[in-house]
Amino acid sequence: MTTPQMSNDPLPIASHELSRRGLLRVGGITVALAALVAACGGEATDSNPARVGESPAPPVLPDGIVTDGVLFRTATSIHFSIIDAHGIAKKLGKLTAAQAAIVDMFTAASEASIKDLQKWTATAGSVAWTCANPRLDRVILTPISDRITGRRKKGSEEADVPPSDDPNRDAMALVHAGESLLAAMHQSLVPQFSLPKYRAASIIHGDTAARRAAAIAHVINPDNIVNPTTLLNANLDVSTTTTEAATTTTQNIAANDAGGATTTTAVATGAIQQYYMVPSQFGTLSAVQLAVGAFSSGNQFTINIETPSLNSFIYDYQTDC
Numbered sequence: 183m184t185t186p187q188m189s190n191d192p193l194p195i196a197s198h199e200l201s202r203r204g205l206l207r208v209g210g211i212t213v214a215l216a217a218l219v220a221a222c223g224g225e226a227t228d229s230n231p232a233r234v235g236e237s238p239a240p241p242v243l244p245d246g247i248v249t250d251g252v253l254f255r256t257a258t259s260i261h262f263s264i265i266d267a268h269g270i271a272k273k274l275g276k277l278t279a280a281q282a283a284i285v286d287m288f289t290a291a292s293e294a295s296i297k298d299l300q301k302w303t304a305t306a307g308s309v310a311w312t313c314a315n316p317r318l319d320r321v322i323l324t325p326i327s328d329r330i331t332g333r334r335k336k337g338s339e340e341a342d343v344p345p346s347d348d349p350n351r352d353a354m355a356l357v358h359a360g361e362s363l364l365a366a367m368h369q370s371l372v373p374q375f376s377l378p379k380y381r382a383a384s385i386i387h388g389d390t391a392a393r394r395a396a397a398i399a400h401v402i403n404p405d406n407i408v409n410p411t412t413l414l415n416a417n418l419d420v421s422t423t424t425t426e427a428a429t430t431t432t433q434n435i436a437a438n439d440a441g442g443a444t445t446t447t448a449v450a451t452g453a454i455q456q457y458y459m460v461p462s463q464f465g466t467l468s469a470v471q472l473a474v475g476a477f478s479s480g481n482q483f484t485i486n487i488e489t490p491s492l493n494s495f496i497y498d499y500q501t502d503c
Contacts, residue, residue, distance in 0.1 A: 244499040246492070250380050251308020253371050255496040257384065258299045259315035260367055261292040264360040266314050267323055268292075274330045275353020284401065285357055288394050292364070295387045302383050313503040317494040322487055326356060329475030329483045344476045351454070352474040358398045358457055359472040363487050364391035369465045370489045392465060399457035409458040416463055455482075 268289045272282055300310035330352050332345030346352050368388025372381045399406065455473045469486035476482070488494075 244497075246495065246497045246499075248374070248492075248495060249308065249498065250306035250376055251303050252495055252497055253374055253384075254299050254303040254306055254380075255308055255311040255498075256315070256490050256494070257367060257371060257387070258296055258303065258311045259313070259496050260318065260364065260490060261296045261299065262311075262314040263318040263323065264364055265289050265292050266319060267326075267356055267360045270323065270327055270330075271353035271356050274327065274349055275356075276350050277353060278350075281350075281354065281401070284398065288357065288361060288398075291390065291394065295364075295390075298383070299387070302380065306380065308498055309501075311496050311503065315490065315494060315496065318487075318490075322485065325483075325485065326352075326472070326474055332476075344478075346474065347476045354398065354402050355455060355457075355472060355474055358395060358402060359470050359487055361391050361395035361398060362461075362466075362470045363489065364388070365395055366466055366468070366470065367489045370467045388465070396459040399459050399461075402457050406456055406458045408460040409462060412458075412460060412462050 268285050271277065272285055275281075277285065300312075303310045328343050330346045330349050333343045335342045365388050368384045368391060371384045372388075375381045375384060455471075467489065469488045471484060471486055473482040473484045
């Protein structure tokens, strides 16, 4: 067998024309050499590999730790938001002098609660909160205001939001919902506090808010003293001629403890929401249902206002107010 002679050409491949078979052979050699280098190469040690552009490090969110101070800060923020809600009622609701006087008293009551809650916040080792709850204002108060005043359609909406057919009715409903929310909130916070003195402070404010909710319910519906469903649940042999829509029970799944019936009855088609001085056997912890705005297809815009939970707590790391 004749031994092939090595060429003296330093570039034997590049210096000669290649057939298609030769190109395929060169390609195979290139792939094989690449595989050999990859297999024999050591581990990469470059801690700063080349890249195009800058990639900032992802932000690290602080831990949302629920403390007694956080609970007091949150309660304070909700009182500020309810003061805002009462302001909306006065501004948009065409209130009578008597109704405006009631709303002013409720506002003053929340202002007094805020001062007390801020003291308890400091006692619990946190910094007092001094403004409204941003989530409640954004998610609840803004849509409610739109339903009273009306607005042009936006986003994917198909039609404009019409103004309310009865701003006074909706304003009073908003006042009732605000006080009912305060009562439910303070009661829901009681088992979350670590010390008896904190629990006592919360339930005192919840009790006074429940009394205000009962008072405004009596102003709105003077004949509705006790919810008929409550009478039936209490097994009392009391007849009533009051007609009500079927009740609905909602639950805040994010809350630690959210049970019981709703504060108000659901609104049947074409019916106006009813309110009762005594809405249930026990203080409620569930969402407060509020129906406002002009009727559309026989119904009003209805929103469930939840008691504060993890996504609406005012944590200690929050400083912007």
